[in-house]
Amino acid sequence: MQRRHFAAAVAAATAGLATAGTATAAAHHPGSVPGGDGALLRTMLAALSDELDDRHTARALVPHLADIGFDWHPETAPLEKLDFIVAYDFGNRAPAGGGDPSKVLYEPGPVNEELAGTVARVRAKRDVPVYAQWEIARFLDSKYGMDRVVSIEPVIAPDGTITYLSTDGVAAQVVEARKQLPGGIGTAGVIGFRDHVKRCVLTTRDRGMTAYAPRGFAMPGTYDPESGQPWTRRRDLYLVTDMMAQWTMLQKKLITAAYPNG
Known part of the structure; x- marks a missing residue:
């Protein structure tokens, strides 16, 4: 249709x-x-x-x-309209060597390797800077040797406790980095898991960036039943999770629009 x-x-x-x-x-x-x-x-x-x-x-x-x-489809734009790429992770794997998962990084996992492959395919057609969540950035470095990649890392406290960034947390880091550039923020090409990418685009926009998914590129859509995040192991569970997040985003916007002064 x-x-x-x-x-x-x-x-x-x-x-x-x-x-x-x-x-x-x-x-x-x-x-x-x-x-x-x-x-x-x-x-x-x-x-x-x-x-x-x-x-x-x-x-x-x-x-x-x-x-x-x-x-479940984001708005897309042709590659020539995109000034940089933002790649959001999806799922992970438990630390290979064991240990306290609050202080040992999870493994990136196969889905993020697929997302890195999507970034590589887009980058081969449009040579622009990449801002990638660390799980994807690891593959962009080790597997593709890609340059001009900014890895968006988790926050590690002085005691070693790891706080993983949300989709919004990643977008916040990217917009702060882009604000420092002489040419301004520009237009983001958003890479994300097939069922996540619409919300990735919306979240990127909510952080003040113009954002689209790159037109003509399919996003990975195979779930990892061994993911360290239970809600990313099965599609039925994830869609409920994503809808809940979208409703929360919408709730805030509608309340602000209805009562701008509180």
Whole structure:
């Protein structure tokens, strides 16, 4: 099905949806919405209106439900539009030598090796700097000998305790590094796991960067059943985790928009 702007699909399917709902959905990205010409959205609106006995609230919620629950594709851009690459990790493996995992780094794992391969394929077509979470950066160095790679490392306290960065924590580090450059931040090309990359793009944007996934490049999508992070071992578990994170992001935005002065 030809991709269309998500807000246009919402408008066609549910004319008169609440302004806050359509504005937030439109701000995310274009995406494919299942159900032909808005059939899914019409069904969702009717069902939720009946369930809540409140059509007004249903109109506000449907765009968010469709966006977070049914659209897993980020907005993309051609390579020539990208000024740098940001690569976010996915999962890991328990420390090979054992030890206290709070003070011994986890192993990068096979999924991050695949993500490094995706970075290498993009970099072969567009020679720009790379900011990669350390699990990916290790492979970019050891396997690909890639130059101009900034590794985003975990935070290690004086007592050796390791704090691993969240997706947002990585984005915060990248934007601070880019702010120091004479030409400004520029446009990010975001690499991430297939089910994570949409949120990676949104998180990168929330940190003040223009960001897209590189057009024409498939992202890795095979889960590692031995990952050290249980929520990244199976797709059904991860999608719930990612939706929860997207809802949290949206909640903060909607509250701020509704009550900017607190």
